[in-house]
Amino acid sequence: MSTQTKTLTKKEALFEYLVRLADDRLILGHRLSEWCGHGPILEEDIALANVALDYIGHAASLYEYAVEIEGEDRHRDDLVYFRNDVEFKNLKLTELPKGDFGFTIARQFLFASFSYFLYTELSEVEDEQFAGMVKKHLKEVKYHLRHSREWVLRLGDGTEESHERIQDSIDDVWTYVGELFYQDEVDEILQEHNLAADTETFKEEWKELVVDTLEEATLEVPDFDQFMVEGSRQGLHTEHLGHLLAEMQHLRRSYPDGNWQ
Amino acid sequence: MSKESKAQEFQERIDNGETIEPKDWMPERYQKQLIRMMSQHAHSEVVGMLPEGNWITRAPSLRRKMILLSKVQDEAGHGLYLYSATETLGASRQEVLDDLLNGRAKYSSIFNYPTLSWADVAVIGWLVDGAAIINQTMLARSSYGPYSRAMVRICKEESFHKKQGYEMVAQMADGTPEQQEMIQDAVDRWWWPTLMMFGPHDEDSPNSAELIKWGVKSKTNDELRQSFVDRHVQEAHAVGLEIPDPDLEYNEETEHWEFGEIDWDEFWNVVRGNGPMNKERMKTRREAHENGKWVRKAAEEYARKQRLQKEKAS
Amino acid sequence: MTKTDEKESKDTQWPLWEVFTQPRDGKPHEHAGNVHAPDAEMALENARDVYARRKEAVNIWVVPSDQIVASKGEDAGPFFDPADDKPYRHPQFYSVPRVSKRRK
Ligand SMILES: [Fe+2]
Ligand SMILES: [Fe+2]
Numbered sequence: 001m002s003t004q005t006k007t008l009t010k011k012e013a014l015f016e017y018l019v020r021l022a023d024d025r026l027i028l029g030h031r032l033s034e035w036c037g038h039g040p041i042l043e044e045d046i047a048l049a050n051v052a053l054d055y056i057g058h059a060a061s062l063y064e065y066a067v068e069i070e071g072e073d074r075h076r077d078d079l080v081y082f083r084n085d086v087e088f089k090n091l092k093l094t095e096l097p098k099g100d101f102g103f104t105i106a107r108q109f110l111f112a113s114f115s116y117f118l119y120t121e122l123s124e125v126e127d128e129q130f131a132g133m134v135k136k137h138l139k140e141v142k143y144h145l146r147h148s149r150e151w152v153l154r155l156g157d158g159t160e161e162s163h164e165r166i167q168d169s170i171d172d173v174w175t176y177v178g179e180l181f182y183q184d185e186v187d188e189i190l191q192e193h194n195l196a197a198d199t200e201t202f203k204e205e206w207k208e209l210v211v212d213t214l215e216e217a218t219l220e221v222p223d224f225d226q227f228m229v230e231g232s233r234q235g236l237h238t239e240h241l242g243h244l245l246a247e248m249q250h251l252r253r254s255y256p257d258g259n260w261q
Numbered sequence: 262m263s264k265e266s267k268a269q270e271f272q273e274r275i276d277n278g279e280t281i282e283p284k285d286w287m288p289e290r291y292q293k294q295l296i297r298m299m300s301q302h303a304h305s306e307v308v309g310m311l312p313e314g315n316w317i318t319r320a321p322s323l324r325r326k327m328i329l330l331s332k333v334q335d336e337a338g339h340g341l342y343l344y345s346a347t348e349t350l351g352a353s354r355q356e357v358l359d360d361l362l363n364g365r366a367k368y369s370s371i372f373n374y375p376t377l378s379w380a381d382v383a384v385i386g387w388l389v390d391g392a393a394i395i396n397q398t399m400l401a402r403s404s405y406g407p408y409s410r411a412m413v414r415i416c417k418e419e420s421f422h423k424k425q426g427y428e429m430v431a432q433m434a435d436g437t438p439e440q441q442e443m444i445q446d447a448v449d450r451w452w453w454p455t456l457m458m459f460g461p462h463d464e465d466s467p468n469s470a471e472l473i474k475w476g477v478k479s480k481t482n483d484e485l486r487q488s489f490v491d492r493h494v495q496e497a498h499a500v501g502l503e504i505p506d507p508d509l510e511y512n513e514e515t516e517h518w519e520f521g522e523i524d525w526d527e528f529w530n531v532v533r534g535n536g537p538m539n540k541e542r543m544k545t546r547r548e549a550h551e552n553g554k555w556v557r558k559a560a561e562e563y564a565r566k567q568r569l570q571k572e573k574a575s
Numbered sequence: 576m577t578k579t580d581e582k583e584s585k586d587t588q589w590p591l592w593e594v595f596t597q598p599r600d601g602k603p604h605e606h607a608g609n610v611h612a613p614d615a616e617m618a619l620e621n622a623r624d625v626y627a628r629r630k631e632a633v634n635i636w637v638v639p640s641d642q643i644v645a646s647k648g649e650d651a652g653p654f655f656d657p658a659d660d661k662p663y664r665h666p667q668f669y670s671v672p673r674v675s676k677r678r679k
Contacts, residue, residue, distance in 0.1 A: 033318060033330055034317075034318060036333050038545070038552075040549070040554075041557055041589065042307065042340060043341070043610055043612065043617075043625065044553075044556070046338060046341070046621075047620065049334035050624050052330060053330055053334070056323065056330070057327060060323045060327070063323070076323060080323055081321075101553070146620070147620060153563065154559055154617075157563055157566065158558070158560060158562045159555070159559050162556070162558070162559030247318050251320075252322070255437065255439055255440065258433075258436050258440045259435075259436050260321035260322040260325060260432075261324055331628075335628075342608055345609045345610075348591065348609070354588045354611065355588045358588065411608070414608075554586050557586065557587065557588070557613075558586065560589070560613035560617065564614040567614065
């Protein structure tokens, strides 16, 4: 339950919900885009850029709908370039540095598998525009799951080195996955109107998919009940986000009056 | 059939405008020249990702970010198509990559210049991709089938690259004073290196005549450079940008723009590895290759285990 | 194609696969080019990412030296049908100043 005293209106809740979804995808897309030109092989360079493009595209649609809902004549870029660290609501999981290919894949699999269930649920919300957007993106989300899952298998059950690397990454990133299922007042208000997914409904299925995949990849499954970090949805981030935003926003903020479209 | 009559028959096929396919007989030198040229072209696409890739995380709008990322990704695709085409001549990607990483192979010198501002991204799309289109449109008619087919595919994508660049150039030229200054500065820095992309003058280009004889190229370096200048001077003027060449003048008789002399010392200096970014570009490529080793190995090992399992099961 | 078994300790760029793409339902598959991949699944994924980035294909075949591997029917949706919302990949998306050819 939320501790906030002020109750949000449905409109405010939907705006917040869309921004949270969008921030996750923008920031993760940013991290993936850092691979462009640096991938382990040309084919995979192209694949990672595709996923990054998908995420940034999904974020763009979500921001666009968010500012439309808000109705204050803001542009989607205002949300991207002119908010500060604490105003970003993305999960800490998405902002962690890209690490090696093993880390990228570990995070990618955990996020993509969650997104697969989330988007499947969201495609049923009672809001034509929102549901339509989600349905369109679900095709790509399914592919992200396929791509990352196949890589988890290959790295887990590949060489000794790759096994060790991806296991370390899974262990490192684990404390950030609990937050995927975080829900508060925003979710509750929207769920009443069938405008949001209830992550509890697919938590077990998600765990099963994760366990099955990691086991097939001969990897150890960390403890789901271990300590999990929180606070992202309130704008409490790791130190990494500030640097990411400084890079992402500096040009646009340096010349705010220019046409950059 | 003797080698000479084979060679003669080959030349007849070329002169008749026929396409040479991988399994066809071809002179060894034709094959060698193509491997050199095509792998160099492939390396250029891949190294060419780096200068623009430098700005992906800083793109000033979501629209521009998506455009740039997909453009740089396209260049990876171009590299891939070209490595593939080169493989039809018996040169594996491994071998040609090895040549690049060990410094034996060349790539286009234009990518040894740094991208210092966002305007460079716009100008690269406009000028560098614009130059690439002119060169590649010619190569799409090349006598070697796989090369020309790769070029047809690539040319389709290049027109998106140039257009997005020119659109941005026009926007900035029509923008705030800072934007205008930024874009003119980028044009000033990229104009001459772009002209160098077409290579030395015809009389200093030993390969040119042979490549033309074999139908790989159909125009000389200077001819291609001239059509580039004619086109891009017009486009610069259309958006109010200046070309940094005091000798630039329109010749009413020939209907061509005459232009000043390229600084060939700079050209050869960069070719020899002393451009502003040569060492860094190679270091980046080598690092990506080294860091990817364990990944490539893991996937191979997994495939091997899966095959073994399948064999056991059957 | 080199058998990976024989040279597993060497760093490679993975074996080569030929890619055939089917542009539309009812059309025959056409040779599109090739990709490197360690196995069939990866070859399909790579072929999709390389040769169907702009929705150029509804189905893909990848063929190593001696066998044909076709994509499965169930993939038809998400696999080959990336959302049609990347207009910026096509040149018609841009508006640029018109340059008329200078005449005498
Ligand atoms: Fe290219
Ligand atoms: Fe290009």
